Amino acid sequence: METTAATRAGTDILPGKVGVWWFLASEVMLFGGLIGSFIVSRLGSSGWSGEAAHLSVPVAAINTLVLLTSSMTMVMAFGAVEKGDPRGLRTYLFLTVLLGLTFLGIKAYEYSSEVAAGFTPVTGLFWSFYYTMTGLHALHVLAGIITNLALFVMARRGLRNQHRVELAGLYWHFVDIVWIFLFPLLYLT
Amino acid sequence: MMSWLPENVSTYGGDIDSIIRLIYYITSAWFFLTLGVFLLFLILYRRREGRRATYIRGDRLAEAAWILIPALIVLVLDLWIDFRGADAWAKVKGRVPPGDLRVQVTAKQFNWEILYPGPDGKFGTADDLQLENEMHVPVNKVVRVTLKSKDVIHSFFLPNLRLKQDAVPGREIEGWFQATKPGRYEMPCAELCGFGHSGMNGWLHVHPADEYQKWVKEHWPTS
Amino acid sequence: MSDPVAVLAIPEASLHHEELGFWRTYLFSTEHKTIGKQYLSLGLFMTIVGGFLAYVMRWQLAYPDTEVPGWGFVGPEFYNVLVTMHGTIMVFFVAMPILLGAFGNFLIPLMIGARDMAFPRLNMLSFWTLFVGTLVLLASFFVPGGAASAGWTGYPPLSAKAIYTGVNWGLNLWILAHAIEFASFLMGGVNFLTTAITMRAPGMTFFRLPLVVWQLLTAATLFLLSVGPLIAGAVMLLMDRIAGTSFFLPEGGGEPLLWQHLFWFFGHPEVYVILLPAVGFVCEVLPVFCRKPLFGYRWIIYSTITAGILSFVVWAHHMFLSGMDPRLAMPFSITTILISVPFAILVFAMIATLWGGSIRFTTPMLFALGFVSMFIVGGLTGIFNGSAPADIYITDTYFVVGHFHYTLFSAVVFGGFAGIYFWFPKMFGRMMNETLGKVHFWLTLIFFNATFFPMHILGLGGMMRRIANPMQYQFLQPLQPINVFITFSAILLLVAQIPFAVNFVWGLVAGTPAERNPWEANTLEWAAPSPPPHLNWGEAIPTVHRGPYEYSSPEGPEDWLPQDRLVVARSS
Numbered sequence: 001m002e003t004t005a006a007t008r009a010g011t012d013i014l015p016g017k018v019g020v021w022w023f024l025a026s027e028v029m030l031f032g033g034l035i036g037s038f039i040v041s042r043l044g045s046s047g048w049s050g051e052a053a054h055l056s057v058p059v060a061a062i063n064t065l066v067l068l069t070s071s072m073t074m075v076m077a078f079g080a081v082e083k084g085d086p087r088g089l090r091t092y093l094f095l096t097v098l099l100g101l102t103f104l105g106i107k108a109y110e111y112s113s114e115v116a117a118g119f120t121p122v123t124g125l126f127w128s129f130y131y132t133m134t135g136l137h138a139l140h141v142l143a144g145i146i147t148n149l150a151l152f153v154m155a156r157r158g159l160r161n162q163h164r165v166e167l168a169g170l171y172w173h174f175v176d177i178v179w180i181f182l183f184p185l186l187y188l189t
Numbered sequence: 190m191m192s193w194l195p196e197n198v199s200t201y202g203g204d205i206d207s208i209i210r211l212i213y214y215i216t217s218a219w220f221f222l223t224l225g226v227f228l229l230f231l232i233l234y235r236r237r238e239g240r241r242a243t244y245i246r247g248d249r250l251a252e253a254a255w256i257l258i259p260a261l262i263v264l265v266l267d268l269w270i271d272f273r274g275a276d277a278w279a280k281v282k283g284r285v286p287p288g289d290l291r292v293q294v295t296a297k298q299f300n301w302e303i304l305y306p307g308p309d310g311k312f313g314t315a316d317d318l319q320l321e322n323e324m325h326v327p328v329n330k331v332v333r334v335t336l337k338s339k340d341v342i343h344s345f346f347l348p349n350l351r352l353k354q355d356a357v358p359g360r361e362i363e364g365w366f367q368a369t370k371p372g373r374y375e376m377p378c379a380e381l382c383g384f385g386h387s388g389m390n391g392w393l394h395v396h397p398a399d400e401y402q403k404w405v406k407e408h409w410p411t412s
Numbered sequence: 413m414s415d416p417v418a419v420l421a422i423p424e425a426s427l428h429h430e431e432l433g434f435w436r437t438y439l440f441s442t443e444h445k446t447i448g449k450q451y452l453s454l455g456l457f458m459t460i461v462g463g464f465l466a467y468v469m470r471w472q473l474a475y476p477d478t479e480v481p482g483w484g485f486v487g488p489e490f491y492n493v494l495v496t497m498h499g500t501i502m503v504f505f506v507a508m509p510i511l512l513g514a515f516g517n518f519l520i521p522l523m524i525g526a527r528d529m530a531f532p533r534l535n536m537l538s539f540w541t542l543f544v545g546t547l548v549l550l551a552s553f554f555v556p557g558g559a560a561s562a563g564w565t566g567y568p569p570l571s572a573k574a575i576y577t578g579v580n581w582g583l584n585l586w587i588l589a590h591a592i593e594f595a596s597f598l599m600g601g602v603n604f605l606t607t608a609i610t611m612r613a614p615g616m617t618f619f620r621l622p623l624v625v626w627q628l629l630t631a632a633t634l635f636l637l638s639v640g641p642l643i644a645g646a647v648m649l650l651m652d653r654i655a656g657t658s659f660f661l662p663e664g665g666g667e668p669l670l671w672q673h674l675f676w677f678f679g680h681p682e683v684y685v686i687l688l689p690a691v692g693f694v695c696e697v698l699p700v701f702c703r704k705p706l707f708g709y710r711w712i713i714y715s716t717i718t719a720g721i722l723s724f725v726v727w728a729h730h731m732f733l734s735g736m737d738p739r740l741a742m743p744f745s746i747t748t749i750l751i752s753v754p755f756a757i758l759v760f761a762m763i764a765t766l767w768g769g770s771i772r773f774t775t776p777m778l779f780a781l782g783f784v785s786m787f788i789v790g791g792l793t794g795i796f797n798g799s800a801p802a803d804i805y806i807t808d809t810y811f812v813v814g815h816f817h818y819t820l821f822s823a824v825v826f827g828g829f830a831g832i833y834f835w836f837p838k839m840f841g842r843m844m845n846e847t848l849g850k851v852h853f854w855l856t857l858i859f860f861n862a863t864f865f866p867m868h869i870l871g872l873g874g875m876m877r878r879i880a881n882p883m884q885y886q887f888l889q890p891l892q893p894i895n896v897f898i899t900f901s902a903i904l905l906l907v908a909q910i911p912f913a914v915n916f917v918w919g920l921v922a923g924t925p926a927e928r929n930p931w932e933a934n935t936l937e938w939a940a941p942s943p944p945p946h947l948n949w950g951e952a953i954p955t956v957h958r959g960p961y962e963y964s965s966p967e968g969p970e971d972w973l974p975q976d977r978l979v980v981a982r983s984s
C-alpha cells in the first residue's frame with residue numbers, strides 16, 4: 001500500500017495517552033507480580049483467614065467507597081474540560097484531591113489501630129503482604145494526589161493543555177482498580 | 190570434548206552422559222553445517238567488480254521456505270533431544286526409589302552435615318551418627334539422600350555421580366544415587382552461599398560391601 | 413506531554429534556534445542525539461569498570477591468593493563482590509545503556525523521520541536517573557562492609573539477611589541502584605514506544621520500519637512488561653532486609669524460591685532486551701554491505717515478536733534443580749526448545765541475506781558477521797542448558813558462563829561495535845579508521861573465542877561457577893592450566909580494545925569528515941546531514957515511499973534506493 005499523505009503516519013493518537021497506557025501496562029505487571037506472589041503464598045499457607053479477620057471490613061468498605069467516588073469526581077473534572085468550564089474543573093479536581101487525602105487518612109487510621117493491636121509488618125507473612133501491598137498502593141495514591149494538585153494549580157491559569165486531566169484520570173482510575181483487587185484479596189480472604 | 194567429563198561412577202550417570210553426547214553431536218553437526226554455509230557464502234558472494242547483487246526479498250513463502258524448513262528441522266531435532274531426555278530426567282529426579290540406605294544431608298555455611306539413622310533406620314534417635322563433609326556408602330546400593338539447609342541455598346554436587354541438587358532452607362528435597370565403583374569422590378557445593386562457598390567441599394567414600402560392613406561395625410559396635 | 417499539533421508546530425518556530433549555552437547543550441539537553449551520546453559515554457565508562465573487575469577476577473582464578481597486579485590481594489569475600497558487581501554492571505549499566513539507551517535514543521527518531529522523542533524532557537530525566545543509579549551502584553563499593561556479594565541474581569536467603577554475607581549497606585544500595593535503573597529504563601521504554609507509534613514520518617508504515625526499530629521496540633516492550641514482578645520482588649527483598657519481614661525467609665513462613673520465580677520471569681526477557689537491539693544492528697548492517705534486501709523482512713518481525721512472547725513462559729529453565737517440582741521441568745524444557753525456532757529463523761535469514769550478495773568487508777560488516785557466527789555458538793550451547801537432564805550436570809558450572817558470554821557478550825561486543833562503527837559517521841560527523849577497526853575486530857574475535865570457548869571445557873570438567881579458588885578441589889587441579897590460558901586470553905581481549913579506544917578518540921578529533929551517506933544506505937537517518945542538526949530535518953520532514961532494504965532493486969540504476977527517494981515510474 002502506498003501512503004503518501006502529507007501528515008505523519010500516526011498523528012491521530014495523542015502521544016501522552018500512548019505513553020500513559022504503556023506506563024500503566026508496566027504498573028499492571030508490578031501489582032500483578034505482587035498479587036501473584038500473595039496468591040501463591042496464600043495457597044501454600046494456612047490460617048490466613050484468621051489473620052485477615054483482624055482487619056476491619058467496614059472501614060475498608062467505606063474507604064473503597066471514598067476511592068470510587070474520587071474516580072467519579074475525576075471523570076467529572078474531565079467532563080468540565082470538555083465543556084470548557086475552568087471553574088468546574090477546579091472544583092472537581094479539588095474534590096478528587098480531598099477524597100484521595102480522605103482515603104489516605106482512613107488508611108493511616110487503620111494502620112495505627114492495627115499496629116496498636118500488635119499487628120505489624122513482622123507479625124507474620126500475611127501482615128507483611130498486607131502492609132507491603134497496601135503501602136505500595138498508598139504511595140500510588142499519594143503520587144496521584146500530587147499530580148492532581150499540580151493540575152489544580154495549573155487550572156487556575158485557565159484550560160490550556162488540559163488534555164493532561166484525561167491522562168491523570170487514566171492513572172487515577174488505575175489506582176482505583178488496583179484497590180478493587182486488593183480489597184477482597186486482603187480483607188475478605 | 191566429551192573426554193573432559195570426569196569418570197562416571199553412578200548408575201544413571203550414563204543416561205545423562207548419553208544425552209550430553211547426543212546434544213554434542215547434533216549441535217556440532219549444525220555448527221559445521223551453518224558455519225560452513227556461512228563461510229561459503231562469504232567467499233562466493235564477496236564483492237567483485239561489475240557484478241550486481243541479486244534482488245531477493247525472501248518474503249514470499251516459496252523463498253522463505255529456505256529459512257523456515259531448516260528452522261523446522263531445528264525444532265524436530267530439539268524435540269528429539271527433549272523426548273530422549275525426559276526418561277533420564279524422570280530416572281534421576283522423578284521417581285526416587287525407596288533405597289537400601291538413607292542419609293540426611295544438611296547444608297550450612299560452609300559444611301555438609303551428613304546424618305546416618307543408625308541400625309534402627311530412624312532419624313532423631315540416640316544411635317544417629319553425624320559426620321562433617323564425609324559420607325560413606327556401599328557400592329552398588331541405592332542411597333537415598335534427604336537434602337536440607339540450615340541457612341542459605343547450597344547445591345549438593347557429586348561430579349562423578351552426575352548428581353546435583355539445590356538444598357533450600359525450609360524444604361526437604363529427596364534425591365538418590367547408586368555408585369558403581371569404590372573410591373573417594375569429591376562433593377563440592379555448587380551454589381554461591383557466602384564467603385566460604387569456595388572450598389565448601391566434602392568427600393564421598395564408596396566402599397566395597399565387606400569394607401562398608403567393617404565401617405558400620407566401627408561406628409555401631411553393638412549392632 | 414505536548415499534543416501532536418504542537419509537535420509539528422515547534423520546529424517551524426525553533427528551526428533558527430537560539431544558542432542554548434553549555435549546560436543545556438551538553439549536560440541537561442533534551443535532544444535525543446545528545447542524550448544518546450550521553451548514554452554511550454556512560455556505558456563505555458562502565459565497561460571499563462566492569463572489564464577491570466573481570467580482570468581482577470580472572471587473575472585470582474589463574475593464580476589464586478596471589479597479589480593481582482594493579483590491584484592487590486583478593487580474598488574470598490571480595491571475590492564474591494567481583495562476581496556480583498561484574499554481572500550487575502555489565503547487564504544493567506553497560507549492555508542496556510549502550511544497546512538500548514544510546515542506540516534507541518539516537519536511532520529511533522532519525523529512522524522513523526521524527527524531529528525528536530515524543531517526550532524530550534522525560535528523555536533527559538531518564539538519562540539523569542540512570543546517572544544517579546550508576547553513582548549509587550559505584551558508591552556501594554565504598555560503604556562499610558563493601559559492595560553486594562550475593563551474586564547478580566541475588567538469591568535469598570543469602571541476599572535477605574546481612575549476617576549471611578556480612579554486607580549490609582552495600583546490598584541495600586545494590587537494590588536501590590536497580591530500582592533507579594529500572595525507573596530510568598521504564599521511562600525510556602515508554603518514550604521509545606510512544607515515539608515510534610505516534611511520530612513516524614508520512615509514509616512510514618509499521619511494515620516499512622527498519623528492523624532495528626522493531627527490535628528496539630520489542631526490547632522496550634519486554635522490559636516494560638517483565639520488570640514489574642521483579643520490582644515487586646525487590647520491594648519484598650528490601651522489606652526483608654530493612655523492616656524485618658520474612659517474604660523469602662523460611663523461618664518466618666516465607667519462600668526462598670518465590671524470588672527465583674520473580675527474578676527469572678524478568679531475567680529471561682531481559683536477555684532479549686539486550687540481545688534484540690544487537691540483532692537489530694546486524695539486520696541494518698548486513699543488507700547495506702551485501703547490497704541486497706534483508707532476507708525475509710516480515711518473517712524476522714514475526715520471529716522477533718514470537719520470541720518476545722515465548723520469553724515470558726520459559727523462566728523456570730533457570731530453576732530445574734532449584735527444588736521446584738521436578739514435573740515442571742519438562743514443560744519448561746519444551747517451551748525453551750520452542751523459543752529456539754524464531755531465533756533459528758533469525759540466524760538463517762541473516763545467512764540467507766549473504767546468498768547472492770555483493771559483500772563488502774568493512775569494519776561494521778566484520779563485526780556484524782562476527783555476531784552471527786558467535787551467536788550460532790551461543791545458541792547451540794544453550795541447547796545443553798535447556799535440556800533438563802543435561803542441565804543436572806551442566807548448571808552452575810563454567811559451561812553456563814561460557815554459554816551466556818557467547819550470547820550476551822557477543823551481543824554487546826560484536827553487535828555493539830557493529831553499531832558504533834556503522835553509525836559513528838552519523839553520530840559524530842567523522843569517519844573512523846578502517847585499518848584500526850579491522851585490527852580491533854580480528855584481535856577481538858580471536859581472544860573472545862580463546863577466552864570463552866575453553867570455559868565450556870571447564871564446565872564439562874565440572875568446575876563450579878563463583879568459586880574463588882579452583883585449587884581447593886582435587887578434581888579441578890588438572891584443569892588449572894586452562895584457567896591460566898583463559899586469564900591471559902581475557903587480558904589480551906581487554907588489550908585488544910585499545911585500538912578501538914584510539915580509533916574512537918582519533919575519529920572524534922581528527923577523522924575525515926563524513927558525507928551524508930558514506931555507506932550508501934537506504935534508511936532515513938542517512939538522509940539527514942552528518943551529524944544531523946538540531947531537529948534533524950531542516951524545513952521538511954522526509955516522506956517515505958518504500959521499505960528500508962531496497963538494495964540492487966530493479967527499479968533503479970544504482971544498487972541502492974533510499975526510503976525517501978521519489979522514483980517516477982519508468983516507461984518500459
Ligand SMILES: [Cu+2]
Nearest residue numbers: 378380382386
Ligand atoms: Cu556454596
Ligand SMILES: [Cu+2]
Nearest residue numbers: 679680727730
Ligand atoms: Cu532463560
